[in-house]
Amino acid sequence: KWTFFVPTFQEDKEQIESFDYAEAYKKEILSYKHSLKVCDSDISSQKEELFNGKRKMELVNGWLSRISDSVVQFLSQHGYDFDAIRNDYLDTPPKSISAVRRNLVL
Missing domain, CATH: 1.20.5 (Single alpha-helices involved in coiled-coils or other helix-helix interfaces)
Incomplete structure (x- = not known):
């Protein structure tokens, strides 16, 4: 069971409620998208080396x-x-x- 430190409970609650989950998810998805682009670039480079x-x-x-x-x-x-x-x-x-x-x- 979680217990909050009483003097900061209200601040913690407000911070959790004001957290922008959509923005956090968007950043995470963009990070994955960038990783996939890097992988795709590596695969394309390897494919080009095979073909030439x-x-x-x-x-x-x-x-x-x-x-x-x-x-x-x-x-x-x-x-x-x-x-x-x-x-x-x-x-x-x-x-x-x-x-x-x-x-x-x-």
Whole structure:
């Protein structure tokens, strides 16, 4: 059971009676409306990224990076010599043909 502090009972009663519930509800609804607009904007942005291919490229690049890292890790674990062939292999022969052959065995 609620009891009001007697000296302020009348003030509390007047404050409750004068409270503008319609305005409070209106503000609450506007707040929800704003939240829905933000969500709608986010969904539209994500949809646009899907349709223009941006999201697909992000996924593809992520997977290619993981694959590349896994390949390098696998080759390193199995003794692959990354320095056996230089980047300019067409102009400069390898230092050791035996290192190239060991790489080919993998």
